Amino acid sequence: MPRRSAPLRLAGLAVLATVAALARTAPAHEVRVRRPLRVPDIPGFVTLRCDFHTHTVFSDGSVWPDIRSEEAWREGYDAIAITDHIEYQPHEADLPTSHDRPFEIAAPLGEKLGVLVVRGSEVTRKMPPGHFNAIFLKTSKPLETVEWRDALRAARAQGAFLFWNHPGWRGQQKDGVARWYPEHDEILAAGLMDGIEVANDREYYPEAHGWALEKDLAILANSDIHDPSNLAWHVHEGDRRPVTLVFAKERSEEGIREALFARRTAAWADGKLAGREKELRPLVAAAVTIENPKLAVRAGDEGYVRLRNDSDLRLVLEGEGAAGEVVVPGKLVVAANGTSLLEVRVPKRTAPGPRRLELVYAVSNVRPTPDAGLPFPVAIELEVLPPAPK
Numbered sequence: 001m002p003r004r005s006a007p008l009r010l011a012g013l014a015v016l017a018t019v020a021a022l023a024r025t026a027p028a029h030e031v032r033v034r035r036p037l038r039v040p041d042i043p044g045f046v047t048l049r050c051d052f053h054t055h056t057v058f059s060d061g062s063v064w065p066d067i068r069s070e071e072a073w074r075e076g077y078d079a080i081a082i083t084d085h086i087e088y089q090p091h092e093a094d095l096p097t098s099h100d101r102p103f104e105i106a107a108p109l110g111e112k113l114g115v116l117v118v119r120g121s122e123v124t125r126k127m128p129p130g131h132f133n134a135i136f137l138k139t140s141k142p143l144e145t146v147e148w149r150d151a152l153r154a155a156r157a158q159g160a161f162l163f164w165n166h167p168g169w170r171g172q173q174k175d176g177v178a179r180w181y182p183e184h185d186e187i188l189a190a191g192l193m194d195g196i197e198v199a200n201d202r203e204y205y206p207e208a209h210g211w212a213l214e215k216d217l218a219i220l221a222n223s224d225i226h227d228p229s230n231l232a233w234h235v236h237e238g239d240r241r242p243v244t245l246v247f248a249k250e251r252s253e254e255g256i257r258e259a260l261f262a263r264r265t266a267a268w269a270d271g272k273l274a275g276r277e278k279e280l281r282p283l284v285a286a287a288v289t290i291e292n293p294k295l296a297v298r299a300g301d302e303g304y305v306r307l308r309n310d311s312d313l314r315l316v317l318e319g320e321g322a323a324g325e326v327v328v329p330g331k332l333v334v335a336a337n338g339t340s341l342l343e344v345r346v347p348k349r350t351a352p353g354p355r356r357l358e359l360v361y362a363v364s365n366v367r368p369t370p371d372a373g374l375p376f377p378v379a380i381e382l383e384v385l386p387p388a389p390k
Ligand SMILES: [Zn+2]
Pocket: 122, 131, 165, 166
């Protein structure tokens, strides 16, 4: 057998080495995978999934900033803001205080993955006025001020979007109830409050939802995450951190900015969706399709309206349980990413013939106001057939 030339032998070794390396690094599981958050667009706007409140080691968080970008990508987000505390730096002895670095470290990976990373900071003061996030900053340095008013003004001078964080946080409100102080009137009157967190982490503040509607503020739901995401949330079991839905003209940083200042947002957290009727109504309409709005049912029998939900929004319908003599469920869950059956029971004595029914439901976990569900009428054309012959 001829001796193989040295280059060929080397090539053979290289192949073996490559195979060995592949075997060694072949993933046992699919790890670096994005799982979509399915929420439909609404007419005229793309729906973006955002988290505008996250921390890193540059304040009291426990992850390096670029981890936030990949977590967000894997969890189906379009955009995040890195918002480390200005006034609270517990890792100061180990890391230099630099309010601009976390964004600068997180942004390049965000760019590679297609996640929009927004520069922000958290102005961290005692209540009142509590904590405020400033996002779309150019630099965080001017926010290092003694007087909180100066910090908010410095952010506004850069064109930042400003919002009140966790207004009912138990660290500042022992009973967990959000309170509006004279300082908040002052901030609002000065044009220094554009939005409010209606949900933060696992808390929901109905008062804040009411204020947002009353005072024309953007409605936000953010995680305020400090730990790695999968330590704080059971992300693999479908447990989700809060999502601010942004209804934007385009998927870009400028698109998000424009939508936030125009108040086109909704807060999706803990299975609830809080917002304004003008966005929630088309959103639910885009998610749910009535597959068979026309059905024929014999008197004394039941038929089914099939409600298909092409989204991750689980919708809880509550209604009157009847439409004329026809009996329908008083409560029905329209499962996420599935088709649910709405049973229509036609009593035996019902007169045969066509009729148009409007089943009156409200989606109890989709809230256009703090205390009422979104109206969700289900219109069907029902043909009642004579009872089955005996
Ligand atoms: Zn805070």
